[in-house]
Amino acid sequence: MNGWQTLFYKEVLRFWKVAFQTIAAPVLTSVLYMLIFGHVLEDHVKVYDQLPYTAFLLPGLVMMSVLQNAFANSSSSLIQSKIMGNLVFVLLTPLSHWNWFVAYVGSSIVRGLAVGAGVFLMTGWMVHIQFAHPLWMAAFAFMGAAMLGALGVVAGLWAEKFDQMAAFQNFIIMPMTFLSGVFYSIHSLPAFWQRLSHFNPFFYMIDGFRYGFFGQSDVSPWTSLAVVATALLLVSTIALHLLRTGYKIRG
């Protein structure tokens, strides 16, 4: 008997029932980025010497959507349930902290990948795309979504008000994704910012994901894989610990 499957299914259904807001809206945002930045910069910027800017931008936008929406899913579900009080229905069940983790992070991965796929479908026709290493692509998309889903669990448990959640999202998640090389290759940055970017795990997710498309990246995909795997492990450990101890949900 697997109670976690029900919780996972419920979490997927939760965002699916409001798909306009949870999938269509972020897809549209990314399409707009693609149209505007592509139009403005297409003829002025070339990355890795020969790559048109829009082709470079596309994987970055896809990955950014995956990450932001994976985070938004678990974090908003948890904070809403906490504030509405209906988290009690799950708290009263025999589900273990692992069950919670798999269900919340799993549904976040589904939402992240669904939005990513949507962005890809809506913008893919604008550029000529290569798929150099599809397995690398899949690995980074999955692990990135998982890490942000787990981070969403941490934030969702920690935040007591929508205000705090908005702060987490706008002051941590947004800057880290925007400054991770979605819109530029970090080689174009001044040395100081280049070095700083190396401390941003989101940079490795996007760089590794991009390697899957072009077979070219700012750092080795193996380095990126190691960094992303470590970050995923770390955040998951924290999330599992908070779930096990009932941090802020079991008084």
Next chain:
Amino acid sequence: MSALSFQSVSKIYPPKSAGAQPLQALDQVSLDVQEGEFFGLLGPNGAGKTTLISILAGLSRASSGRVLVHGHDVQNDYAAARRLLGVVPQELVFDPFFSVREALRFQSGYFGIRRNDDWIDELLDNLGLSDKAHANMRQLSGGMRRRVLVAQALVHKPRVIVLDEPTAGVDVELRQTLWQFIARLNKQGHTVLLTTHYLEEAEALCGRIAMLKRGQVVALERTSELLRTASAQVLRLKLDGELPPALQAIARVTGRIVQLPVHNALEIEAHLAAIRAAALVAEDVEIRQADLEDVFLEVMNRSQSGALS
């Protein structure tokens, strides 16, 4: 083996601000509920009833002591304990994303139960929810949401049913439906733990009662025994005007209605004389048997003076 066993359960909340006192919500609460009992947990607001139930349900942790459900520790063996428990929370909460049937299917699934629709239909039917099965939770009135809460607590046919003030703000019809249903489940062998502020409900339903005050058990008796030990009778009358101070201390006053505990004819005469001496006219005078509310007030007052001495 007891269905529920609370063993020296204490709960201390840390001070909310620096310099404030920590709050002792429960102080060494020990009591056992036997399988098949209909057990009442009574006490004024803030006595610790909900805290005790939260600890039982795993929503909160005891500072010390332990709680067992059919021998399963609610902390160390929480999965087994929670399978045996069906808890109706006091807060009127719901998930706005789903319909009544969806909510009940999910709740079944969390307990690992698939294809539970036969039992779900029976629950809906017994709680007067059949025509609301496909309604979204948002569209339901407060009373209907309360019924869904009860149904959600029962999807996994728990051996122990815990109801935390299930009839607060609920109309007469639902109260009747609910108690008929719960009484039937109790007859079938389900243990019931109930907290309520409606003492006539507790008197009618509960075989045994514990009274809590400031986190301590101040009475734990069979309901019939509690009623028997109470002041034998109550003098009830209607008055316009202020009661003499001597009577005010022992009276239960509701608007014009004054109720005074009496033990014999002499006391009745003395009370009436005191009222006459205060130049008041008593109307609709009657003498009735003490009910649970009288006992409750007596126990609460007694433990108050006890605490002072």
